[in-house]
Amino acid sequence: MRVVAAMSGGVDSAVAAARAAEAGHEVTGIHLALSRNPKSYRSGARGCCTIEDANDARRAADVIGIPFYVWDLSDRFHTDVVENFMDTYAAGQTPNPCLRCNEKIKFAAVLDRALALGFDAVATGHYASVITTAEGGVELHRAVDAAKDQSYVLGVLDEQQLRHSLFPLGDTPKPRVREEAAARGLLVADKPDSHDICFVADGDNVGWLREKLGDRAPNHGGAIVDEASGEVLGEHAGSYGFTIGQRKGLRLGRPAPDGRPRYVLDIEPVSGTVTVGPRERLAVERIRGDQLRWCGAALPTGTVLDGGDVTVQLRAHGAEHRAVVAVGEDRLEIELIDPAYGIAPGQAAVVYDGSRVVGSATITATERVPG
Structure with a gap:
């Protein structure tokens, strides 16, 4: 060839x-x-x-x-x-x-x-x-x-x-x-392996985004809010500096009343509000994704993938999660057998059957474990 x-x-x-x-x-x-x-x-x-x-x-x-x-x-x-x-x-x-x-x-x-x-x-x-x-x-x-x-x-x-x-x-x-x-x-x-994002050579994603986006609305700043109390805990310079599940870099100045660390739970880009709370509120049990891509023959709408070998990977170097995957019209509905933490819209959900990649979707919405 x-x-x-x-x-x-x-x-x-x-x-x-x-x-x-x-x-x-x-x-x-x-x-x-x-x-x-x-x-x-x-x-x-x-x-x-x-x-x-x-x-x-x-x-x-x-x-x-x-x-x-x-x-x-x-x-x-x-x-x-x-x-x-x-x-x-x-x-x-x-x-x-x-x-x-x-x-x-x-x-x-x-x-x-x-x-x-x-x-x-x-x-x-x-x-x-x-x-x-x-x-x-x-x-x-x-x-x-x-x-x-x-x-x-x-x-x-x-x-x-x-x-x-x-x-x-x-x-x-x-x-x-x-x-x-x-x-x-x-x-x-x-030669060392390359790391991080290739077009952000110094690894400072937030600084790079701040330079490129500047004051472009709606990313010029907003409040950091506690989910449980609704209290404004601080201000930030741009919602692009945060991702779901983030713990470090919040700069809140004071711990939660129970002394436990806070994590980013939600990002509202229009108002710039970043909501924080305890780690257990990051637990996700259902995921929806669109922009389906099939690694092989496409599965028809209505197909349900279930069984011990069906898993979903949600990060490039993340763990596999056992799941039930239902194929909708240009979307996937994923129910995790065990909850995953810190899953953000925009990430990819890649479906496996054993070692085989079935396909992928871009996460559009998550549903947290009630609590």
Whole structure:
């Protein structure tokens, strides 16, 4: 096959490209220029897609012996990922930009361009596996290395995208990937993994949002209110600085009457009101989500997924929660067997059947445990 290998400049994508070439595919390495400021550099292990990363990717491609190009998708990335990130926070919700990037950039814009240029597939360094069934269908499964599994952020890929996706690292633990990189002479073997949000290089999400959003209503400030008493406990400079379940950074100055910490329970973006209360009020037992994406054949409306192997993951590195999942018309109704804590609208709910990813939805509403 003719394969485009998306090379971020890190160790995972470099080894994935090398494995694809070793498997006999005709591989071309590409690096995605996603930043509108090409002179930016990463800070430690934060950020990605910088000049430094592009050079690391080019050197890795030279070692592997494959052609290498840089594709400028910065405008598309800004519109589909960065603007979505700002708009979602401005609406009082919590986005996952990595998931949006996979959906809109790596497996939409990149894959579409690759297919138009005559390539057959896109290979990435994600830790997940695509399996072809005996009937000819395709399934997305968790990686062998549970600690590095990235199937959650790939839960937005549809059947057609999976048919043109290669994840060469899904069967390998991360330490072995680094060992292999060193054995292949790849200089990125010991390069730190990137963390946080790539376009917020210093990791200060609140400061970045404050700079970008400024005084744009309705995020210019509001009250922090105690849920039980209705008492105004303090003021804040912008609701975008909070997320459901947040404990630190509230700056209330005095503890609750019972001495226990307070958590963010609700964010009302129009008035800017942030409601806080005890941790037990974060317990959620029902979730609704829309913007369905099926990793394989779509399930018909009215389908109910139930059983010991059906779980839902609600954060990129969060736990699995046993659940009953009902498929509505372009929505999921999820009932958790055991409550989850700190679940926010805007996050993704990814449904699993054992290790297989069934599909995903964007959380629009939650129902708390009465109390």
